[in-house]
Amino acid sequence: MTARILDGRATATAIKSELADRVKVLTDRGRVPGLATVLVGDDPASHSYVTGKHRDCEQVGISSIRKELPADVSQADLEKVIDELNEDPACTGYIVQLPLPEHINTNAILERVDPAKDADGLHPTNLGRLVLNVNEPMTSPLPCTPAGIVELLERHGVELKGKHVVVVGRGVTVGRPIGLLLTRREINATVTLAHTGTQNLGELLAQADVVVAAAGRPHMIRAEQIKDGAVLLDVGVSRVEDPETGKKKLTGDIDPAAAQKASWLSPNPGGVGPMTRAMLLVNVVESCERAEGILT
């Protein structure tokens, strides 16, 4: 068996085309969606993700604002930028690119974002709504990567109902929130959250119908660990030196040989990453639609 590809690039392109029509409706009514990004420091990967977010905005007609701060910015100065964005009417939603430098209290920053402008769905109020399941119908943004994974599977017709999903990784952007989403009644999966401290990971993987690998450990999930026909979502990303070229290349958490045993695989790059970006745009558009009374 060779896995079929969960094509995140093509799916994200389709979502962006649908969003462009919705943005036109909003702008025709005088409500222009505007995404701001806050980037601290000069990490090349974070720079490239933020650049991609602005490019996506341009493609669908969302205006965008870019705030860049030095790596040694103080907590107080960063909070000032957050306060300005909370007040800026041109910014209808924004994100603070993660990770932030170690001297910054990340949770305090996430908590300072106006929950109504939280385009990442990572404010405690919005995560709390996910926990309480008050989000049905959608009244607040979902974290982008978990929402992107669900959308990617749905658009490829992969059923999650009754399936055992093993999530590897407990980060705030993927591992922790995805279980809350997948165990909702309308999705109805059973979720085990594993992480780098899990002692019987092998046993859990052998039982998994679906594996969400989000630990950021290159090729940690191997073919011999997974069940025949498992669905594999490769989320974690590391930059590893290619022995042939000596250059750094993107490497996911799943060993490519696992594709021979899986039924579906999201490649990395080209799988969940583009979906994360597409769902960010969805959050921005939906918050404007809610404000306009189009989405209830």
Ligand SMILES: Nc1nc2c(c(=O)[nH]1)N[C@@H](CN(C=O)c1ccc(C(=O)N[C@@H](CCC(=O)O)C(=O)O)cc1)CN2
């Ligand atoms: N505030 C946030 N910070 C971070 C998030 C997040 O959702 N919100 N997630 C990640 C980074 N991220 C978005 O910010 C992100 C990562 C990867 C991609 C992506 O499209 N990757 C491409 C490959 C890109 C490359 O070639 O370098 C792919 O997978 O095909 C998009 C967004 C951590 N921080």
